Amino acid sequence: MAGNGGEIQWCFSQVKGSVEEEVADADIISCVEFNSTGELLATGDKGGRVVIFQRDRASKNAVPSRGEYNVYSTFQSHEPEFDYLKSLEIEEKINKIRWLRQTNRNHFLLSTNDKTIKLWKVAERDKRPEGYNLKDEAGMVRDSANITALRVPIFQPMELMVEASPKRVFANAHTYHINSISVNSDQETYLSADDLRINLWNLEITDQSFNIVDIKPANMEELTEVITAAEFHPQQCSTFVYSSSKGTIRLCDMRDQALCDKHAKMFEEPEDPTNRSFFSEIISSISDVKFSHNGRYMMTRDYLSVKVWDLAMESRPVETYQVHEYLRSKLCSLYENDCIFDKFECSWSGDDRHIMTGSYNNFFRMFDRDSKRDSTLEACRDITKPRTVLKPRKVCVGGKRKKDEISVDCLDFNKKILHTGWHPLENIIAIAATNNLYIFCSKD
């Protein structure tokens, strides 16, 4: 951990995935999530697969410890489906993965696509029974004439196998597309949010869920905003927040009412009249909301900035960080190519001191909340020497371009970093760049 009070210096650790000219749609990573200890890192892709990486023991114990992960398990979580009732395809893309806190040897995670949430158990198996009485090793039935003595099977060690099995399937509760899931701190319930509704589930019960938020108007013509993200408070099991496409965040307390349509707190920053434009509402749409680990703050990501809110103050955020302000003048063309609707995620560091979010051209932004310093780094494969500190990048707006800078018009808007994850305890980050997963760790 960087306890020295200085800036974190990031080094390349690993990159997962292959280099290809044309990326298969199914390989595009759609979510990244560390588990509560950081031991496992799960990614979901557009093809409905989940890949789990495990921290490499050797690298962890090495001095200095390296952040290296190896493939631990791969499984197909969701398949494409067809809804006959509505004549619609249901994509198998994994929208979110959330881990449950580990209680025994097995790991559990929730993965969701647009309509269905599944609880997966990931278990190791390193022993198998051998020496059956009636069957030989290949599984063929033994000739009864050869069986002269009783043979009781015993467990023999075998090569490690990781099994993933679906334990619960939570289906048919969402009319619209699920955009978030969040496990409660009680580890017994979780919420799932779609565009207009939020449901509360018990992990044991799959055929029932409680609807706790419903913002669907009676007349759909009056629809003005949708829910974009929702999360439970990390410590208080009755508190959750949900963000909207209009830039507001509502905090609700489930103890208040059964249906939490009325919020307990609403966080909204008054609009800056000088910056008002046709796109103001679109770029104010919040794409991600995350509580800090200590539960006192929350962070929201809209198109151009990241804001840190104190839960005790609703009137405005306590900190605002510009991610790529140079895009403000380009909003028109970004609207034309749909990039203005990209949903970026954001991440807290384990100590809540740093925050990170993605941008275009495979850039990602790091903000130090204490020193107010920020840096732009690039996830690319040009790694010259190992243990080299990543060089900060700079985007220039005006005419004169300095040597290492890149001009706004040269940015590749197809290379976007939407999904990032930060190890909960160490300074290791996972960045999803289209179909590649980069892992960086701090130098010390």
Next chain:
Amino acid sequence: MSQASASNMEVDPPSSSGVQPSSGGTLKRSNSAPMINMLVATSQSVEVSPSSSFKPADASRLRRLSSSNMGVNAASNLPAPKSTDRVNQIKHEENNITDRETQHEKEVHYSWQVTNSWDGLSLATPDSVMSESHRRPRSFSESLHIMTSPSLLCGSPSPTRIIKQCFSPSMRAPVKNTTFTPSPSPSPTRKSFIRSLSPIATQAPPLKRKLESDGGDRFDYLSPPKKFHTGPSTPDRNLPHPLAHSISSSSLEESSPEQTVPRSCLPPGPHPRPPLASHPPHPHHHHHAQSHSSTMHHQHHKAFMPVAADLTDIHMADSETSEFVEHTEMSDLGKHAIGEHTSQGGGFTPIHPDRV
């Protein structure tokens, strides 16, 4: 507290994934529609299709539609909203439910028309392909039907039919779960069953290939183990995930060769990819430390996909096949999306609709 809002689902207008944030989704539907419509439009002049409800009025409307930019929204009068603005998207969908359903009904109906119109056509197929291929039970002129994957048929996979997906971290490959069942043949309690498909009921727009549904013929060239797995991924998909391919800084330090794991070999489905010619049919094994696992891997590959191994060579020669999609369990991990299955399982050269 209210029950699950599932009861509202019939009433509430759904969100359409046809008008999706990803323009790829919109593209998919609009790609398939004009082809079918144009086909029917042309077949109209040939007068192949049976009478029933296909009126001249429909035909002219059809022609008009086929010339414009097709898509789900083309049927409606409203201009398609910016696909990724969710609020407007939902509103638009609510207002155009009937239009979308009508459109879908039309698509299914036209597909059925096309299906029946195949009867009047015969094709000269390359004899070399036919003779080398596996015993192909039917010729091209037979009726073709829409085929979807079994998982589509049964909706979400039944959780009661829990199928463990096992993965070996050391081999970096999925393996068959043989811990408690060291039997080479499937359990006798499992029945192989063949689903009968109603060609009308199932349509996945990106699918351009239609297969026969009655009788067991269509499964002759598909791998047998497929039939008793209807849940999520089966052990047949034992190719490594692309993310297994890794480059580490530690490996750079020791200047050891790049750790590569056999890349998924099967060429993906139709659209952006160039035809098979640019993709090797088998994984290229970079042998070094992983050579042992690679070899085993390859054997796995062969063990589970006997048919494919023979056919890939054939398909190399045919550059047209990648246009077609056909469901087969032998498609690799990433290719489950509708319309993204390779045509490896087939022992025949599919027809390109444009060629008709």
